[in-house]
Structures are given as C-alpha cells and as structure tokens.
Amino acid sequence: MARHYWLMKSEPSIFSVQDLAKKPRRTASWDGVRNYQARNHMMAMKKGDGVLFYHSSDDPVGVAGIALVVKEAYPDHTARDRKSEYYDPKATEEKPRWFMVDVRWEATFPDLVTLDSLRRNPKLRGMLILRKGNRLSVTPVTASQFAAVRAMGKPSAA
DNA sequence: GCCAACGTTGGC
DNA sequence: GCCAACGTTGGC
Numbered sequence: 001m002a003r004h005y006w007l008m009k010s011e012p013s014i015f016s017v018q019d020l021a022k023k024p025r026r027t028a029s030w031d032g033v034r035n036y037q038a039r040n041h042m043m044a045m046k047k048g049d050g051v052l053f054y055h056s057s058d059d060p061v062g063v064a065g066i067a068l069v070v071k072e073a074y075p076d077h078t079a080r081d082r083k084s085e086y087y088d089p090k091a092t093e094e095k096p097r098w099f100m101v102d103v104r105w106e107a108t109f110p111d112l113v114t115l116d117s118l119r120r121n122p123k124l125r126g127m128l129i130l131r132k133g134n135r136l137s138v139t140p141v142t143a144s145q146f147a148a149v150r151a152m153g154k155p156s157a158a
Numbered sequence: 159g160c161c162a163a164c165g166t167t168g169g170c
Numbered sequence: 171g172c173c174a175a176c177g178t179t180g181g182c
Binding site for chain 3: 159160161162163164165166167168169170
C-alpha cells in the first residue's frame with residue numbers, strides 16, 4: 001500500500017501546528033472543511049499518510065510543520081451542530097455531507113518554510129499551492145515534493 | 159483593504 | 171442545464 005502525501009491549510013490564528021502539538025496525544029480532528037474537492041481529498045486519505053501543515057493568512061505564510069493521518073474520514077459532527085460556525089442544515093445523520101480526518105503532530109519546523117522559498121525551489125514546480133488563485137485547503141502533493149519541503153524545514157523531531 | 163480566482167446559489 | 175450574482179479564500 002503506497003503512502004500518500006497532502007498539504008492542509010489552516011489559519012494559525014485559529015489552529016496552528018503549535019496548537020496541534022499541545023493537544024492530548026498531539027492529535028486533533030480536522031473539522032470545518034466545507035468544500036467538496038477538499039473533502040474528497042480527505043476521504044481519499046489513508047492512515048499513515050503524510051501531511052504538510054500550512055499556515056495561511058499569516059505573515060509570512062508557509063509550511064510550518066508535518067503531521068500524520070491517524071484516522072481516516074468520518075462524519076464532521078460540527079456540520080450538525082447548530083451552534084457551530086460550520087453548521088450546515090443540509091447535513092444529516094444518513095447523509096453527513098462533510099467529513100474530517102484525525103491528524104497527529106509529527107514535527108514543527110524550526111523556521112517556517114515560506115511560500116516565497118517554496119516558489120524558489122525548482123523541485124517544487126507544479127505544486128498546487130503555488131498555482132495562482134489556488135484556494136483549495138486540502139491538496140495532494142507528490143512524495144518528492146513532500147520530501148523536498150521536509151528537507152527545507154529541517155525538523156529536529158521526527 | 160484590494161482584488162483575482164474560484165465555488166455556490168437560484169432564477170429561468 | 172445555463173449563467174449572473176453573490177460569497178469566500180487568501181496573497182499581497
């Protein structure tokens with residue numbers, strides 16, 4: 001079974017890789033995804049897949065660390081919680097519509113791998129995050145892209 | 159705050 | 171099913 005790799009965006013003011021590291025078991029559910037393409041990518045994730053944890057809407061933006069998929073897609077309960085900002089009246093128990101995965105912290109980069117530095121790395125040509133106008137919060141990356149970004153981040157822990 | 163690039167919604 | 175209007179994302 002081949003391992004697959006992904007990039008997931010989060011606004012660090014809401015949830016950062018440092019927040020993930022502080023969670024019990026360093027694990028959290030990735031809730032609140034409300035885009036079908038992103039959801040479909042999450043539904044394709046398998047236990048053990050690698051995740052580049054990207055900080056968006058920050059200064060600067062970039063990949064902040066590495067996480068690991070530890071639980072495959074299951075219904076996102078926030079879609080059925082009226083009090084949640086992610087509430088979706090069209091989500092039902094039979095048809096949950098939205099799903100999430102659990103990810104576990106694996107590493108925080110000593111220094112953020114900035115979007116600018118990603119752009120400068122020729123090995124990362126074609127990476128979806130680098131495409132103009134890309135807004136997708138969950139995107140696949142290749143094994144070599146994943147390895148190149150991890151090398152740029154020089155994580156002390158693994 | 160601006161705006162490009164989408165995705166979604168709803169009238170027809 | 172089309173598509174205009176609208177809303178959102180996210181870099182700058």
